[in-house]
Every structure is written in C-alpha cells, then in structure tokens.
Amino acid sequence: MVNFESYTPTRVVFGKGTESQVGELIRAQGGTKVLVHFGGRSAKASGLLDRVLTALDQAGLPHVELGGVVPNPRLSKVREGIELARREGVDFLLAVGGGSVIDSSKAIGYGTGYQGDVWDFYSGKAKPAACLPVGCVLTISAAGSEMSNSSVITNEESWEKRGCNSDLCRPRFAVMNPELTYSLPAYQTASGCVDILSHTIERYFSGPETVEPTDSMAEGLLRTVLDAAPRAVRKPDDYEARAAIMWAGSLSHNGLTGCGRGGEGRVGDWSCHQLEHELSGMFDVTHGAGLAAVWGAWSRYVMDAAPARFARFARNVMGVADQGDDTKTALAGIAAFEDFLRSIHMPTNIHELGVDLTDEQIDELTWKCTFYGKRDIGSFKVLKAEDIKAVYRLAR
Amino acid sequence: MVNFESYTPTRVVFGKGTESQVGELIRAQGGTKVLVHFGGRSAKASGLLDRVLTALDQAGLPHVELGGVVPNPRLSKVREGIELARREGVDFLLAVGGGSVIDSSKAIGYGTGYQGDVWDFYSGKAKPAACLPVGCVLTISAAGSEMSNSSVITNEESWEKRGCNSDLCRPRFAVMNPELTYSLPAYQTASGCVDILSHTIERYFSGPETVEPTDSMAEGLLRTVLDAAPRAVRKPDDYEARAAIMWAGSLSHNGLTGCGRGGEGRVGDWSCHQLEHELSGMFDVTHGAGLAAVWGAWSRYVMDAAPARFARFARNVMGVADQGDDTKTALAGIAAFEDFLRSIHMPTNIHELGVDLTDEQIDELTWKCTFYGKRDIGSFKVLKAEDIKAVYRLAR
Numbered sequence: 054m055v056n057f058e059s060y061t062p063t064r065v066v067f068g069k070g071t072e073s074q075v076g077e078l079i080r081a082q083g084g085t086k087v088l089v090h091f092g093g094r095s096a097k098a099s100g101l102l103d104r105v106l107t108a109l110d111q112a113g114l115p116h117v118e119l120g121g122v123v124p125n126p127r128l129s130k131v132r133e134g135i136e137l138a139r140r141e142g143v144d145f146l147l148a149v150g151g152g153s154v155i156d157s158s159k160a161i162g163y164g165t166g167y168q169g170d171v172w173d174f175y176s177g178k179a180k181p182a183a184c185l186p187v188g189c190v191l192t193i194s195a196a197g198s199e200m201s202n203s204s205v206i207t208n209e210e211s212w213e214k215r216g217c218n219s220d221l222c223r224p225r226f227a228v229m230n231p232e233l234t235y236s237l238p239a240y241q242t243a244s245g246c247v248d249i250l251s252h253t254i255e256r257y258f259s260g261p262e263t264v265e266p267t268d269s270m271a272e273g274l275l276r277t278v279l280d281a282a283p284r285a286v287r288k289p290d291d292y293e294a295r296a297a298i299m300w301a302g303s304l305s306h307n308g309l310t311g312c313g314r315g316g317e318g319r320v321g322d323w324s325c326h327q328l329e330h331e332l333s334g335m336f337d338v339t340h341g342a343g344l345a346a347v348w349g350a351w352s353r354y355v356m357d358a359a360p361a362r363f364a365r366f367a368r369n370v371m372g373v374a375d376q377g378d379d380t381k382t383a384l385a386g387i388a389a390f391e392d393f394l395r396s397i398h399m400p401t402n403i404h405e406l407g408v409d410l411t412d413e414q415i416d417e418l419t420w421k422c423t424f425y426g427k428r429d430i431g432s433f434k435v436l437k438a439e440d441i442k443a444v445y446r447l448a449r
Numbered sequence: 450m451v452n453f454e455s456y457t458p459t460r461v462v463f464g465k466g467t468e469s470q471v472g473e474l475i476r477a478q479g480g481t482k483v484l485v486h487f488g489g490r491s492a493k494a495s496g497l498l499d500r501v502l503t504a505l506d507q508a509g510l511p512h513v514e515l516g517g518v519v520p521n522p523r524l525s526k527v528r529e530g531i532e533l534a535r536r537e538g539v540d541f542l543l544a545v546g547g548g549s550v551i552d553s554s555k556a557i558g559y560g561t562g563y564q565g566d567v568w569d570f571y572s573g574k575a576k577p578a579a580c581l582p583v584g585c586v587l588t589i590s591a592a593g594s595e596m597s598n599s600s601v602i603t604n605e606e607s608w609e610k611r612g613c614n615s616d617l618c619r620p621r622f623a624v625m626n627p628e629l630t631y632s633l634p635a636y637q638t639a640s641g642c643v644d645i646l647s648h649t650i651e652r653y654f655s656g657p658e659t660v661e662p663t664d665s666m667a668e669g670l671l672r673t674v675l676d677a678a679p680r681a682v683r684k685p686d687d688y689e690a691r692a693a694i695m696w697a698g699s700l701s702h703n704g705l706t707g708c709g710r711g712g713e714g715r716v717g718d719w720s721c722h723q724l725e726h727e728l729s730g731m732f733d734v735t736h737g738a739g740l741a742a743v744w745g746a747w748s749r750y751v752m753d754a755a756p757a758r759f760a761r762f763a764r765n766v767m768g769v770a771d772q773g774d775d776t777k778t779a780l781a782g783i784a785a786f787e788d789f790l791r792s793i794h795m796p797t798n799i800h801e802l803g804v805d806l807t808d809e810q811i812d813e814l815t816w817k818c819t820f821y822g823k824r825d826i827g828s829f830k831v832l833k834a835e836d837i838k839a840v841y842r843l844a845r
Contacts (some may be wrong), residue, residue: 054692056464061457067708068452263675269669277662296450297661299706304662312463312696315654356788 054264054312057320061307063200064226067300069292070230072104072190075147076112078226084145087116087187090136091124091149092156096192099236105149105190117141122150122372125333126157128208129170134161138185148189148224152196158187159204159222173365175206175215184221190228194299195245195305195341197252199227214334227303231295243397244341246298250275251344252305257366258433259314261359271310272369274445279370279393315432317358321407324431325351328444331421336408342427345399346406350448352387355434356380362433363387403449410449415442450660450709453716457595457703460622463696465688468586470555471501474622480541483512484534486554487545488519495632501545501586511545513537518546519634521624521729522553523606527567530557534581544585544620548592554583555600555618559609571602571611580617585623589633591641591737593648593702596784597741610730614759623699627691635682640737642694646671647740648701650788651717653762654829655710657755667706668765670697675766676788682793711828715841720827721747724840727817741795742802746844748783751830752776758829759783799845806845811838 054303066074079087087109096102097120109116119134138146138161148158152396162185164171165175173179191199198204202223205216236269237245253271278301304310311320328351329343338346356363360379367373367386373392391401400406410418419441429435436444462470475483482503485498492498493516505512515530534542534557543555558581560567569575587595594600598619601612633641649667674697680690700706707716724747725739734742752759756775763769763782767789770780787797796802806814815837818826825831832840 054464054689054696056467057461059461059463062460064458065455066455067455068450071452104785266670266673266697269673270666270700273665273669274662277665281661293450294663296709301662302450304666313692 056314057312059308059312060220060223061200061309063224063307063332065200065229066226067229068381069230069232071230071231071291072101072110073281074278075105075106075190075228075419076114078228079109079114079145079147079188080112081134082145082188082225083188084114086141086143087114087145087147088141088161089116089144089147089149090117090122090134090154090161091120091306092151092154093120095236096120096149097290099233101190102193103235104148105147115245117143122154122157125207125214126153126160128206128210131157131160131206133166134158135164135171138165138299144185146185146187148187149192151191151193152198154200155187155189155196157205158189159184159198159230160217161185162187162222163217169381170207174217181219184219186225187222188226188228189224190230190233191299192233193241193245194234194295194302197249197250197302199224199229200303200307212334214330229299229303230301231292232382233377234295234299235290237289239289239398240339240342242285242289243282243399244339245302246278246285246397247394247399249298249302249305249343250278251325251341251348254348255326256311258322258362259311259320260433261362262314263365265312267310267312267314274305274310275370277301282397317431322354322431322433324433324436327422327430328441328448330419332403332408334421335414335418336406338406338408342400342406345394345401346403347433347444347448349387349391349401350444352390353384354440354444354447355431355436356383356387358434361386410445415445415449418445450710453708456616456619456706457596457705459620459703461625462594462622465626467626468497468500468629469504471584471586471624472504472510474584474624475505475510475541475543475767476790477556478541478584478621480582480726481544482537482539483510483541483544484530484537484539484557485512485514485545485556486530486550487514487516488550489490489516489548489650490511491632492516492545495629497586497588497629498545501543504516513539518550518553520549521603522556522608524602525607527553527556527560527602530554530562532566534561540581542583543582544583545588547587547589548594551583551585551592551620552600552602554585555580555594556602556613557581558583558618562762565823568604570605570613571709576616577613577615580615582621583618584622584624585620586626586629587695588629589637589697589715590630590691591644592699593645595620595625608730610726625693625695626689630691630695631686633663633685635794636735636738638681638685639678639795640735641698642674642681642793643737643741643790643795645694645698645701647721647737647744649706649723651719652707652710654718655707655716656828657711657758658673659761662711663706663708663710670701670706671766673697678793686838689726689734706718707845708759715828718827718829720751720829720832723818723826724837725816728799728804728815731810731814732802734802734804738802741790741797742799743840743844745797746840747789748786749780750836750840750843751827751832752779752783754830759816799841806841811841811845814841
C-alpha cells in the first residue's frame with residue numbers, strides 16, 4: 054500500500070424527500086444568498102426546481118436562478134454565472150442536476166472571487182486559491198461530481214475540454230434522493246452505470262498490485278452496480294436499485310477506491326477515459342456508452358501486463374469460475390463484462406456506437422490522445438501512439 | 450435502504466513518515482498554539498513524541514504537553530487538559546495515541562469553551578455547541594475514534610463510563626503511519642482487530658435486511674481484517690498487514706458500514722458492545738478480548754431471528770460452503786469465526802478471559818446492561834433481561 058491522502062468532507066443527505074432540507078443545509082454552511090444552477094427543462098418539468106426554491110424561501114434564503122447548463126458544460130455559461138453571482142452578491146452555489154451542472158457550479162465558484170479569467174484554472178495558467186461553497190441536489194447517477202474534487206469545462210471558443218482538480222471545490226453537501234432519477238431514460242441510466250463502474254475499474258487497474266481493503270471494497274461496489282443496473286433499466290422506479298447505483302456512484306469517484314494504489318505515482322489507469330474523451334469530442338457520443346465501446350478492446354490489449362489482476366477481476370467481480378490459468382480466466386471475465394454491457398443495451402465496440410472509424414480518423418484520435426505527440430497514456434500498461442492505434446482498431 | 454446521512458470530514462494522511470506533516474496540517478486548520486495530548490511512556494520511549502514536537506517546532510507552532518491518559522480515559526485528566534488549554538490559550542488539540550487519547554482530546558475540546566462542567570455533555574445534561582479542533586497521530590488500530598463522532602469518558606467519582614456523540618468532535622485530520630503500530634504486543638494487536646471487526650459486525654447485524662453497496666463493502670472490510678490479523682500477530686512488522694488493519698479500522702467506525710441500515714431507526718445492534726461494556730466495567734478486561742468472549746454466545750442466541758443473514762455472513766465473510774439450509778450454514782459460519790478468534794489467541798468464552806462468572810454476577814451484569822431495568826438492548830433481536838442472562842450463561 055503506497056502512502057495516500059483521503060478527504061471526503063461532503064455531507065451526504067441520502068434518501069426520499071431529502072431535497073426539502075436544502076434550506077437548512079445552506080444555512081448551516083453560513084450561506085445567505087444562493088445562486089441556483091440547473092440544466093434544461095427536466096428540473097422544471099418534474100417540479101423539482103419548484104420544491105427546491107420553496108425550501109429556500111422557507112429558510113428565508115434569497116436566491117437567483119441560472120439554467121441552461123448543457124452536457125459538456127460550457128465556459129460561456131460559467132462566465133454568465135460568475136457575472137450573475139458577483140452582481141447579486143451570492144455567497145452559496147446550489148447545483149440542481151447531474152455532473153455537468155455541478156461542474157459548472159464549481160467553475161463559477163472558482164471564478165467569482167478571482168480577478169483574472171476563470172479559464173486560467175482549466176488551462177493550467179493558475180491554481181485556484183478559493184471557491185465559493187457549492188452544494189448539490191443530484192438528479193443523475195454517473196459522474197460522481199457530487200463528492201469529487203474535479204470539474205471539467207468545455208471552452209467553446211477553442212473546443213478544448215479541460216479539468217481542474219482541487220479540494221476547494223468539493224461540495225459542502227450532496228442531497229441524494231434516488232427517486233429523482235426515476236425519470237432518466239434507460240439509455241442514460243445504463244450509460245451512467247458504465248461511467249460509475251469505470252471510475253472504480255480505472256482505479257482497480259492502476260497496476261498489478263493488490264491493495265486491501267481497497268480491492269475488496271471496490272469489488273463490492275462493482276458487483277452492486279452490475280446487479281442493480283439491469284434492474285433499474287428494466288424498472289425505472291426500482292428504489293433499491295436506484296439507491297444502490299446512486300450511492301455506489303458517489304463512492305466510486307470520491308477517492309475511496311483509489312486509496313493506497315498507484316505505485317508509480319498515478320492513481321488509476323484512465324486510458325479508457327482518454328480514449329473515450331477523444332471519441333466523444335469528435336462524434337459527440339454519450340460518455341458512458343463510449344467507455345463501454347472501448348473497454349473490451351483495451352482490456353484484451355493490456356491484459357498480458359498482469360493476467361493475474363484480470364483473473365481476480367473475473368473471479369471476484371464477474372463471478373467467473375477459475376479456467377485453469379490466469380489468462381483464460383481473465384479472458385472469460387472480459388467476455389462476461391461484455392455480456393453485462395449487452396444486457397443493458399450498451400455497445401461493446403465503436404461500430405455499435407453508430408460510428409465507423411476510418412484509418413485517418415484513428416490517426417487523428419491517437420494524435421489527440423497523446424496530446425499532439427507529447428505523452429503516453431495509462432499505467433496498468435503504458436500505451437504509446439502505436440498501442441493507442443491498435444486499441445482503436447480492435448475496438449472499431 | 451433507509452434514509453441516512455454520511456459525514457466523514459477528517460483528512461486522512463496515511464503512510465510511512467506521515468507524522469512529520471503534523472505542523473503543516475495544523476497550520477492549514479488555522480491552529481496557532483497546540484496542546485499535545487498523549488498516554489504513557491510508549492509515545493516517549495519510541496521517539497514518536499519527539500518527532501511530533503520537532504515537526505511543530507519546525508512549523509513555528511508553540512505547544513504544551515499533557516500526558517498520562519489511561520485506557521478508559523478519565524474525567525480528571527480531561528479537566529486537567531481543559532484548565533491547561535484555557536490557561537495557555539491553546540486553539541488546537543493534537544492527540545498522539547489511540548482511542549483513549551483521542552477521546553480525551555475530544556472531551557477537552559468540548560470543555561474548553563464551555564462555561565459549565567464538561568461532564569454535562571456525557572451525562573446528557575447538555576449538548577455541545579462547539580469543540581476546539583482536534584487532530585491526531587494514531588498509534589493503535591482499534592477504536593476508530595480517529596474518524597468517528599464519538600468520545601467515551603469514565604467519571605472516576607461515580608465510575609460511570611459515558612459517551613457523547615457529535616459531528617463537532619470529528620478530527621480535522623488523522624495521521625496514520627502503520628509502522629507506529631509495530632511495537633504493539635500481540636494481545637493488543639489481536640484485541641484491536643476484534644474491536645475493528647465488531648464495529649462492522651454490529652452494523653452488519655442491525656437487522657435482517659440486505660443493503661447494497663454497504664453489505665458488500667462491509668464484507669470486504671471484514672475479510673481484509675480476518676486475513677491481516679493473523680499476519681500482524683505473527684509478524685509485528687508486516688507493513689501490508691498493519692496498513693490493511695489500520696485503514697480498515699477507520700472505515701469500520703466512520704459510519705460507512707452503517708449507511709442505509711437501521712430500518713427500526715437504530716444503526717447497529719450493539720448488544721455485544723453492551724454485554725462487554727459491563728464485563729469490562731466489573732473485571733477490567735481488554736475491550737476487544739471481551740467482545741471476542743461474548744460474540745459466539747450472542748450469535749447462537751440471536752441467529753434464529755434471521756438465519757439467512759447469518760448464512761450470508763458465513764458464505765461471504767467466512768468463506769463457508771453452503772450447508773444445505775440457512776441455519777446449518779449460519780452455525781458453520783459462527784464456528785469458523787470462533788476458529789479465527791482462536792487462531793489469534795483470543796477467547797471464545799468468558800472463562801477463557803480469566804473470569805468465572807457466578808449466577809449473582811450474571812444478575813448484576815444484566816441489571817447494569819438494562820440500565821437498571823429501564824431498557825432492552827439490541828436490534829437484530831431485541832434482548833430483554835431474561836435474554837441477556839441467557840447469553841451471559843451461554844458465554845461463561
């Protein structure tokens with residue numbers, strides 16, 4: 054086990070009806086004026102936004118609203134939020150939505166008290182020194198932003214998508230009512246589940262080493278989502294399934310499943326995220342579906358770096374019986390995971406995403422993956438440009 | 450899954466050499482003058498106290514020291530600490546030790562800014578409204594106080610042992626270097642492991658219900674300690690075993706393994722803790738060893754309330770093969786846990802603790818357990834006075 058830090062200060066308020074507590078929660082954090090940030094029509098149509106605003110009114114908290122956050126949240130909206138927050142003297146940001154809304158709120162939090170351009174924090178030009186407090190009412194189980202230290206923003210002037218990580222932006226509280234996810238379409242539910250699984254899987258395959266209790270807990274989280282995902286897809290109002298997915302989603306990305314990993318200094322492999330990142334940049338695919346499309350190819354390509362690790366995954370997560378040797382067991386586990394993906398109508402290759410990659414497109418994706426020739430990716434097996442091309446070819 | 454709150458704000462700094470960071474950690478919390486609280490000679494003899502004081506000096510943090518905390522920490526020492534903290538204008542409390550030292554520090558934290566008597570918070574006369582910030586350098590894996598909201602103090606005037614729970618006392622940071630536990634005697638190591646296991650087991654047996662992902666993570670934590678405990682007992686400087694136990698110890702009592710449980714309003718059964726509490730009050734036995742001595746009897750007595758739950762424990766934690774029916778599987782799991790206890794030289798009954806209970810003593814223990822006839826205990830199966838007597842008889 055390598056040295057690590059774990060810091061998860063977010064107060065989680067989980068369960069039915071908990072959105073009615075937002076007023077008290079903000080008051081407990083010292084908030085006196087709130088910017089309520091949200092996405093599109095669903096928060097309004099469902100009545101959730103009204104319930105939240107009523108709770109703020111009941112707590113005597115003045116508020117302003119800013120909707121219109123889109124998936125892959127935009128810098129222009131962040132700037133609009135910063136201006137609004139300054140003009141209105143807001144001292145608390147309440148995100149009502151999923152990862153995009155929370156990430157946009159975090160960016161507004163960074164920018165409001167900063168003299169320069171908020172993009173500085175995402176381009177790497179500056180490090181945030183402060184962030185307005187952020188709280189959230191979660192409506193989508195997927196990104197894990199409700200407990201994480203990260204925020205990803207897209208600059209639509211340059212079409213760059215960049216992240217900024219800092220403990221300053223970890224939400225002060227996260228209100229999680231699984232019922233709020235009942236209305237998600239099956240495809241979004243399934244994609245969210247793949248995103249959750251992948252947050253733990255990326256960390257699980259940091260390298261070949263065993264780390265307890267982190268491994269056992271990670272395997273438990275994975276089995277939980279593997280079991281609950283088909284149930285939530287089949288029956289959108291299955292409370293136990295929705296609750297299991299929602300809580301697993303937060304625990305999969307708050308750092309818990311990375312504790313003690315990363316012998317080479319990096320926690321998590323993150324190759325699949327990188328491969329998908331470029332894919333969704335070029336073809337606007339849903340993040341979780343994109344991850345599903347590349348995982349099998351990546352796994353088969355890197356598995357020989359440590360078959361025993363994949364064999365453990367096969368046995369402890371996928372419930373595959375030992376096949377006599379690690380490689381065979383590992384391959385059976387990968388196939389079992391693909392069977393799971395099919396069972397929730399997720400793609401297992403890029404063609405099934407609706408994209409038929411040309412060789413030229415693979416070259417371009419690879420060029421971007423390597424940050425224009427400047428880096429390799431991955432840690433379980435380090436992938437150079439030629440490897441990345443090979444994985445895209447296997448996946449198409 | 451029932452509604453729950455989860456709040457674990459403690460910054461964990463885990464690994465070799467991390468005690469050198471205490472100065473910066475206190476500075477980051479705004480501390481300017483530190484009371485260093487510790488137990489007996491071991492912190493001094495090992496050189497740890499010197500290293501900690503040096504780190505404070507290097508950070509330019511003035512400090513005063515107060516040693517002499519004993520197991521079952523005493524109210525008189527707490528009062529001494531409160532007086533010292535007030536006199537010296539201390540604004541940060543650093544506990545260097547195990548659960549007793551941390552609990553004593555939390556009590557000093559409550560009392561320093563309070564006009565009345567600190568015992569008010571433990572007797573239930575008042576609720577704490579504030580607590581000086583507490584940080585810790587952990588030297589014993591057992592009580593879990595390094596991340597918990599609880600503190601237990603013994604009033605040696607009345608020989609009452611009482612707890613006070615509040616999020617205000619959750620440590621701001623916990624420095625955990627597993628190497629600091631190398632010098633623990635085997636008996637203390639084993640007792641600590643039983644305490645850790647029992648914090649998860651008490652919650653696991655809140656009731657018959659399945660709660661995912663909580664159950665799977667709890668099982669992972671339990672398997673981790675079952676695997677690591679014999680290794681640490683056999684080889685005190687087995688870093689991986691010590692690290693696994695230390696991290697599992699914190700996660701077993703920071704609330705994680707209770708999330709979503711407690712259909713009847715109470716998270717955790719806690720009967721074994723109660724049965725042990727009276728036993729150690731009367732015979733001064735080590736907490737973990739006392740828990741080991743009563744667990745088998747408790748399990749066999751309550752198992753019929755939900756054999757399926759114990760059968761799951763048997764399969765998923767103890768690795769017992771299905772015995773055809775739940776009751777048989779459950780009993781095999783209980784026996785396997787007792788085999789584990791024997792393997793780390795822990796008692797499986799009260800006689801092996803060195804105590805031969807008389808019927809009169811059982812009556813007295815039971816009377817105390819029921820809080821002088823005022824309450825029942827437990828939630829997996831509610832135990833009335835007659836049940837409690839029966840369990841003590843089975844366990845003796």
